[in-house]
Amino acid sequence: MSTSPKKSQVHHPSLPKTPTGIIGLDEITDGGLPKGRPTLICGEAGCGKTLMSLEFLIRGATEFNEPGVFMAFEEKASELTMNVASLDFDLDKLQAQKKIRLDYVHIDRSEIEETGEYNLEGLFIRLGYAIDHIKAKRVVLDTLENLFSGLNNQTILRAELRRLFQWLKEKGVTAIITGEKGEGPALTRQGLEEYVSDCVILLDHRVINQISTRRLRVIKYRGSIHGTNEYPFLIDEEGISVLPITSLKLEKEVSSGRISSGIPAMDKMLGGHGFFKGSSILVSGTAGTGKTSIAAYFANETCKRGDKCIYFAFEESPKQIIRNMHSIDVDLQRHINKGLLQFHASRPTLHGLEMHLVVMYKVIKKFKPDVVVLDPITNLITVGSVSEVKAMLIRLIDFLQEEQITVMFTALTLNNIVNEQTDEGVSSLVDAWILVRDIEFNGERNRGMYIMKSRGMKHSNQVREFIITDKGLDLVEVYLGPEGVLTGSAREAQKLHEQTGEVLRDFAVSSKDRELTRKRKVLEAKISNLQMEFESAEEELNKMYQQEELIKQAALNSRLEITSRRRGEYRDEKGKIND
Amino acid sequence: MTKEKEVKEYELRLYIAGKTAKSVMALANLKKYCEEHLKGQYKIEVIDLLIQPQLAEGDQIFAIPTLVRKVPEPIRKIIGDLSNEEKVLVGLNIRPA
Numbered sequence: 001m002s003t004s005p006k007k008s009q010v011h012h013p014s015l016p017k018t019p020t021g022i023i024g025l026d027e028i029t030d031g032g033l034p035k036g037r038p039t040l041i042c043g044e045a046g047c048g049k050t051l052m053s054l055e056f057l058i059r060g061a062t063e064f065n066e067p068g069v070f071m072a073f074e075e076k077a078s079e080l081t082m083n084v085a086s087l088d089f090d091l092d093k094l095q096a097q098k099k100i101r102l103d104y105v106h107i108d109r110s111e112i113e114e115t116g117e118y119n120l121e122g123l124f125i126r127l128g129y130a131i132d133h134i135k136a137k138r139v140v141l142d143t144l145e146n147l148f149s150g151l152n153n154q155t156i157l158r159a160e161l162r163r164l165f166q167w168l169k170e171k172g173v174t175a176i177i178t179g180e181k182g183e184g185p186a187l188t189r190q191g192l193e194e195y196v197s198d199c200v201i202l203l204d205h206r207v208i209n210q211i212s213t214r215r216l217r218v219i220k221y222r223g224s225i226h227g228t229n230e231y232p233f234l235i236d237e238e239g240i241s242v243l244p245i246t247s248l249k250l251e252k253e254v255s256s257g258r259i260s261s262g263i264p265a266m267d268k269m270l271g272g273h274g275f276f277k278g279s280s281i282l283v284s285g286t287a288g289t290g291k292t293s294i295a296a297y298f299a300n301e302t303c304k305r306g307d308k309c310i311y312f313a314f315e316e317s318p319k320q321i322i323r324n325m326h327s328i329d330v331d332l333q334r335h336i337n338k339g340l341l342q343f344h345a346s347r348p349t350l351h352g353l354e355m356h357l358v359v360m361y362k363v364i365k366k367f368k369p370d371v372v373v374l375d376p377i378t379n380l381i382t383v384g385s386v387s388e389v390k391a392m393l394i395r396l397i398d399f400l401q402e403e404q405i406t407v408m409f410t411a412l413t414l415n416n417i418v419n420e421q422t423d424e425g426v427s428s429l430v431d432a433w434i435l436v437r438d439i440e441f442n443g444e445r446n447r448g449m450y451i452m453k454s455r456g457m458k459h460s461n462q463v464r465e466f467i468i469t470d471k472g473l474d475l476v477e478v479y480l481g482p483e484g485v486l487t488g489s490a491r492e493a494q495k496l497h498e499q500t501g502e503v504l505r506d507f508a509v510s511s512k513d514r515e516l517t518r519k520r521k522v523l524e525a526k527i528s529n530l531q532m533e534f535e536s537a538e539e540e541l542n543k544m545y546q547q548e549e550l551i552k553q554a555a556l557n558s559r560l561e562i563t564s565r566r567r568g569e570y571r572d573e574k575g576k577i578n579d
Numbered sequence: 580m581t582k583e584k585e586v587k588e589y590e591l592r593l594y595i596a597g598k599t600a601k602s603v604m605a606l607a608n609l610k611k612y613c614e615e616h617l618k619g620q621y622k623i624e625v626i627d628l629l630i631q632p633q634l635a636e637g638d639q640i641f642a643i644p645t646l647v648r649k650v651p652e653p654i655r656k657i658i659g660d661l662s663n664e665e666k667v668l669v670g671l672n673i674r675p676a
């Protein structure tokens with residue numbers, strides 16, 4: 001415990017770290033706070049310094065078996081206990097178990113008089129006693145700067161603070177010191193950053209357009225790599241969660257598995273199998289084109305397969321969506337009852353963009369869905385600018401792809417010029433982009449759908465007519481002909497027209513056929529007539545030949561008879577000559 | 580008179596951490612002032628926090644040396660080596676400010 005940092009550095013090639021246990025913070029700091037050294041957490045009032053440091057202690061005590069001392073200069077122990085009770089942390093119990101020790105240092109200027117030289121040995125002794133008492137490995141000094149408001153002698157204070165940090169290092173405890181943000185560029189009012197040089201974390205609570213976002217930034221971390229960005233963080237009933245989901249690398253696992261969109265005709269357009277698993281899909285279109293219906297169909301199909309789905313609704317309430325989807329024969333309630341589907345509805349203005357992201361991140365981590373639906377992302381624009389929304393969605397997509405979760409966004413396009421759409425910024429991020437648009441023609445409005453892009457698969461280039469009936473969604477081939485692209489009733493009319501034409505043509509053809517048959521029959525009849533004539537003539541001829549032959553024969557016979565009679569020969573009946 | 584004397588009974592506690600120069604000086608100063616101004620009506624208790632560190636919390640001690648006036652109420656604290664007599668007397672409410 002009391003090994004000096006120098007010693008431990010010899011044993012470990014890299015800086016030893018103390019995990020904070022706060023969701024996300026350990027990832028940003030690559031393992032936690034520097035072990036055995038003080039860390040400064042600074043920020044304005046109400047930015048979450050005290051809570052973060054307290055959670056550091058509580059997580060240490062409960063998860064890493066490292067007891068901690070909390071020395072409060074601002075709030076009384078009982079107040080602190082109350083404050084964190086709302087976060088499900090039972091400080092009283094932890095104190096009873098000797099895992100945490102709260103020590104409230106009360107400095108009241110009105111009852112203190114300073115005369116002559118003094119030092120802060122009393123504080124050291126108290127802290128030392130508390131540390132030894134529970135064998136603490138972690139220490140928090142909450143708003144040490146309150147000393148400055150209570151005491152006049154700055155020279156002594158500064159010297160003593162320097163000594164205090166040195167002493168903490170010697171004690172080998174991992175300490176957090178919190179400090180109020182100072183004026184201008186100063187991190188703290190009293191320049192505490194001068195003394196704590198190992199690790200400095202800045203918390204920030206910004207209100208832009210009446211919406212507040214908490215952010216965290218690691219300003220300095222000596223001897224360690226760390227994320228340098230501003231990370232949003234969230235305080236909820238489970239404490240603090242920081243969102244480190246800007247993965248800088250694009251080295252995600254990819255799946256070549258496919259999942260169906262729920263609309264067979266659409267799957268067919270997407271190479272016959274639907275979307276890639278873990279891909280991101282954007283469905284954009286003007287108002288009332290059925291984006292939510294497509295999303296609900298997708299969610300429904302997912303749950304039918306037995307996969308889990310989270311539906312983030314930013315426009316309608318879950319009940320409203322469920323009711324509306326009944327009209328296209330989709331029963332979402334049944335999936336909710338089975339625990340396969342979760343709805344999370346919130347107005348975009350509920351909190352800032354980053355906070356939405358953190359909330360989604362948490363919900364997704366907890367529920368572990370296979371599919372996530374965001375309906376619609378365009379509403380988020382009300383809370384942030386296009387570039388902010390884009391940045392947020394990049395992070396969300398990054399995170400989801402890492403988790404192999406398929407995501408479908410819907411986006412409202414405000415005009416029909418593709419290049420000016422608000423979702424255009426997002427379109428380069430997504431893997432598949434389906435566009436649903438109105439085709440206004442012939443006094444009616446129809447829905448046309450096409451696939452703008454679908455990375456890594458063969459996809460149809462056709463515009464289909466997208467129809468919504470009480471039996472569900474379907475895609476129909478639009479009529480593409482000499483008259484142009486026809487949809488809706490125009491398409492039906494054209495079809496009918498074509499059908500009539502066909503019937504007429506059929507009729508014409510068949511009458512011609514009959515005519516031909518008749519002609520053939522007549523011809524055949526003529527042929528057979530002639531043949532018969534010919535036959536009778538032939539027969540006549542034959543008959544004559546035969547007669548002639550017979551006559552010839554008879555003549556011959558009679559001549560022979562005569563001759564033989566002359567010779568006195570007898571001829572028997574058979575004509576044989578018998579001598 | 581007796582009653583007033585009881586009220587004027589001073590209970591003083593001096594917190595020190597080892598016999599450092601400052602502690603020794605503070606105790607010497609304190610004894611001197613008490614003898615001069617509160618003869619017979621004071622009680623001084625010296626607490627060495629190196630020996631009894633658990634007592635630091637109770638009186639909210641953070642600086643050394645600290646003189647605490649327990650009685651009469653309200654509690655007053657004077658930190659430092661008590662080298663400024665004027666301030667100590669005012670601080671202890673012995674002499675009105």
